[in-house]
Amino acid sequence: MSVSAEESTYGVGASTLIVRSQPDIQSNAIGYIKRNTVVTVSEKRFGWAKIDYNGQTGWVASQFLYPTNKTATESPTQNVQSDQKVTVNASGVRIRKGPGVNYAIRGFANSGDVFSIVNQQGQWVQVRLNGGGTGWIAGWLVSSSANNQPTGQQSLKGYSIVLDAGHGGFDPGATAYNGLYEKTLTIQMAQAVAEQLREAGATVVMTRSDDSYVTLANRVSVSGSYPADAFVSIHYNASPILSTSGITTYYYDDSSQGLAQDIQQELAQQTGLPSDGVRFGDYYVLRNNPEKAILMELGFISNPNDLALIQTAQYRSNVANAVTQGLMNYFGK
Ligand SMILES: [Zn+2]
Missing domain, CATH: 3.40.630.40 (Zn-dependent exopeptidases)
Structure with missing residues (x-):
C-alpha cells in the first residue's frame, strides 16, 4: 500500500459532522461522522477536506477537524493485523457491501463458515472473503473466537x-x-x-x-x-x-x-x-x-x-x- 505524503489524519471536533458529495454546502449529504472519529484527508480545498467515507469520496468542512499526530498508515482502521476470526451462526446470512442493511448484498454465508475480521463499525463486522475482497456481516449473526467481539450474541428469533x-x-x-x-x-x-x-x-x-x-x-x-x-x-x-x-x-x-x-x-x-x-x-x-x-x-x-x-x-x-x-x-x- 502506498500512502502519499499529503495524506494525514484528523479527528472530528464536531458532535456530528455531515459528509457531503461535493465541497459545496448545497451538495447532497451522504452521511455523517461522530466526534473523535479519525479520518484520512487526501486533499484540502477552500475550507473543505476530502476524505474516504466507507469507500466513497466525501467532503467535510475542515474547520471541524483537528490534527492528530498519526500518519495515515497508523490509522486504526487500516492494516488490521488481526488473527481474529468470526464464525457464522445462522444460515443464508447476507454479506453486504457496507455496514448496514441499506447496502447491496454481495453474497451469502452459512452456519459454520469462518472469516477473518478486517474491520468493525457499530454492530457490523467487515470480513475477508474467500474469493478475495471483503464484505460486511451483521454482528449478531456471527460469534467470535476472541473476547466475544463483536457483542451481538442474541437474535430476535421468536419475537x-x-x-x-x-x-x-x-x-x-x-x-x-x-x-x-x-x-x-x-x-x-x-x-x-x-x-x-x-x-x-x-x-x-x-x-x-x-x-x-x-x-x-x-x-x-x-x-x-x-x-x-x-x-x-x-x-x-x-x-x-x-x-x-x-x-x-x-x-x-x-x-x-x-x-x-x-x-x-x-x-x-x-x-x-x-x-x-x-x-x-x-x-x-x-x-x-x-x-x-x-x-x-x-x-x-x-x-x-x-x-x-x-x-x-x-x-x-x-x-x-x-x-x-x-x-x-x-x-x-
Ligand atoms: Zn408524528
Whole structure:
C-alpha cells in the first residue's frame, strides 16, 4: 500500500459532522461522522477536506477537524493485523457491501463458515472473503473466537414486533423546513427498521406499508390481533424554534418504560443526534395498546441540521441498528 505524503489524519471536533458529495454546502449529504472519529484527508480545498467515507469520496468542512499526530498508515482502521476470526451462526446470512442493511448484498454465508475480521463499525463486522475482497456481516449473526467481539450474541428469533410508521395518506404529519412530510420519512424509516429486525430473526408486522391513511384505532388493533411482543411507533418532531434538536422515546404504561429506556440508550449511542431522554407520553397508540408500546420522535425535521442527517441512508441504518439492539437488550434480560 502506498500512502502519499499529503495524506494525514484528523479527528472530528464536531458532535456530528455531515459528509457531503461535493465541497459545496448545497451538495447532497451522504452521511455523517461522530466526534473523535479519525479520518484520512487526501486533499484540502477552500475550507473543505476530502476524505474516504466507507469507500466513497466525501467532503467535510475542515474547520471541524483537528490534527492528530498519526500518519495515515497508523490509522486504526487500516492494516488490521488481526488473527481474529468470526464464525457464522445462522444460515443464508447476507454479506453486504457496507455496514448496514441499506447496502447491496454481495453474497451469502452459512452456519459454520469462518472469516477473518478486517474491520468493525457499530454492530457490523467487515470480513475477508474467500474469493478475495471483503464484505460486511451483521454482528449478531456471527460469534467470535476472541473476547466475544463483536457483542451481538442474541437474535430476535421468536419475537413479533409491530412497526408503526406515523401518519400517512391525507395526514402528512409535520412538515419539514424544506417542505418534506413527516409521513414520507416515517415510512422510509419503518422499512429500514423492518428489514434489520427481520435479519435479526424477528417477525415484523407493519401498520401501514405504503402512503395510506390508517386510523389510530386500527394501528392499535393490528397490535392486538397478533401475539406481538412490542409495538414501536416511528415519528419525527417539529418546533417553531429551528435550533431545537434531538431524539425522545415515549411510553405510557409503566410496564413499557424499561423498553423505552433500552431503545433510547441505543439511539443515543448510535445516531449522533442529542438524546432528550425517555418521557411519559399520553398518545392514543400507547394508551390503548395491549402490548408493550413505545413511540420514538427521531429528530426535529424543523431543524436543518437534524433534517440533513435524517435524510441519509446511514441515519436510517443507525436507527435500525439501535432499535434492533435495544429490543435484544430488553428481551435478553
Ligand atoms: Zn408524528
